[in-house]
Amino acid sequence: MxxxxxxxxxxxxxxxxxxxxxxxxxxxxxxxxxxxxxxxxxxxxxxxxxxxxxxxxxxxxxxxxxxxxxxxxxxxxxxxxxxxxxxxxxxxxxxxxxxxxxxxxxxxxxxxxxxxxxGGSVNRDFQRYHLTVRKQVEAFQEPMRKMFEKADHDERSSTEFQHKLITWFDKTNAYNDSLTRLFIAANPASYVSWSLLQQVAHNDFDASHNVDSFKKLSGEVRAYPSAVQLAAYIQDQSAISVGNLAPDFTQPDTLGKLVSLADFRGKYVLLDFWASWCGPCRHENPNLVQAFHKYKNRNFTILAVSLDGASQREAWMNAIHTDGLPWTQVADLKGWKNEAAEQYKVKSIPSNFLIDPQGKIVARNLRGSALEQYLAKFLD
CATH class of the missing domain: 2.60.40.10 (Immunoglobulins)
Incomplete structure (x- = not known):
């Protein structure tokens, strides 16, 4: 309603x-x-x-x-x-x-x-964003920039230095996103906030905090065509939103045995949609492996649904083996027309749903450390 x-x-x-x-x-x-x-x-x-x-x-x-x-x-x-x-x-x-x-x-x-x-009010708000958020992010990056300039070629090529760069890059992105979200919350009537929300959401408007941010934008901003389209998308997703019961489905596993989501009732289950050909999915798999081994003996498991097609069965099996994925894997091998994916209105992958022991969706699209943070809240 x-x-x-x-x-x-x-x-x-x-x-x-x-x-x-x-x-x-x-x-x-x-x-x-x-x-x-x-x-x-x-x-x-x-x-x-x-x-x-x-x-x-x-x-x-x-x-x-x-x-x-x-x-x-x-x-x-x-x-x-x-x-x-x-x-x-x-x-x-x-x-x-x-x-x-x-x-x-x-x-x-x-x-x-x-x-x-x-210019008008939109560009004035955009300049204000640059003078506040962007300036703070640039200052945050300055120590890393100086370290990079001082390092010679051999040091920059080292694994340790590359790891530092990646870590700092991730921290910078997180810092930028947090400041941007504060700007959005403080300026709900600005079109710039809607543009920035699309940026920090990374097209992941399934996540509850992104939906909440969208709903807090002013009615005038949500009346623009692109925002109206998102409102329609949110309505379409409402049946599988946080707080609702996760729809049941049945698909064959790697050995052809039929597996249902209902078989896992009584546990916390991460329902994960992925594919062997999906680079971001494969990049995310190590995080899932880490969370699985940490919490598998504390009433948690993973059920993965592959969006591989009929001709990609071997690639699917190889990806499971290469990435070391020990949890239950199912697929009807219909690619993007996977019936469970259509049931859960999956438009992009990786996409996941955390389901509690009663079968209720408690979170969506948890990435990186976010999954462990949620599991810690429920299981530690």
Whole structure:
């Protein structure tokens, strides 16, 4: 009923906020090469980066204009040499902003990075986020940056140094996410908070804390088209949300014996959806192995459902052996059409559900140390 009420609350604002608006992004740099080219880019520095538009200077100004139905976070990249090739190196002149209703101006001397942004409320909030959260994260990273600069080639290549880098990288990400979530909680009426929530959720809106954060956004923000889509997704997921009984299912194990989720009633069970071809799943498996061996004698086990297809049975068996997975494995070998996966509305993997001895879902999509933290709460 709560989800239905949320959907009803969204209906009226959609009528106004869902309307299209015109935007203009204008860049004015005093000392810029006349042949320079500016690019408007989605997902800059990612493998799926996409050039949305490009512009050459006219009377010293680069101008982008168009129509949107909600603000959009993009990067402006400046090719100073006019090579007509998108610069993707570390030193590229890049500036992130939001396309929003009205005119956004970047005014500076010779670089986007140091230009001042003049725009509406969305860009003002985004700049405020940069001046608070980003500055703190950069300060947090500074000791590691200095250590890296002092290290010679041999030291940087050592296993110990690489481990330090990875550990610091993970801590930095966690610190960034925690500060970002504080910003989101403090600014529920800002579109920037919705954009940042999509970022820190890492597309994992099944997790209860992400759903809670989404529900706390203002009705105006949740009325934008992308947010309405998520509200519909949350409604679709409501049958398998935390607090509900986990739907039962039956599938054959590696020897063809039929196994049901109900067979594990009386234990804490991690229902894990994965596949042999899924890199993130394989990366997560060592964490599952560690948790399994730590708690297997304390009323805990794992039931894994593979999304491998019929032609991938051998790869599935090899992955179980290679990763050392001692728990029960089942699959109907229908790939993404696995009946249990469809029943649990699995859209991406790895995906998991922690189920208590009474068959109730108590947590979803636990990654890394989060699984052990939950198990410690229930079993230690």
């Amino acid at each position: 709560k989800i239905i009420k949320i959907m009803l609350l969204l209906v009226l604002p959609v009528i106004t906020l869902g309307q299209e608006f015109k935007f203009k992004a204008e860049i004015r740099l005093k000392n810029v090469n006349p042949t320079a080219v500016a690019y408007l880019v989605q997902n800059y520095r990612w493998t799926n980066a996409k050039i949305v538009d490009s512009a050459v200077a006219v009377n010293g100004r680069f101008t982008f204009a168009g129509v949107r139905d909600e603000p959009e976070r993009l990067a402006i990249v400046l090719d100073h040499q006019g090579s007509h090739k998108l610069p993707v190196h570390q030193e590229a002149d890049v500036r992130e902003l939001f396309l929003e209703k009205g005119t956004i101006r970047l005014v500076g001397t010779d670089s986007l990075k140091t230009a001042r942004i003049k």
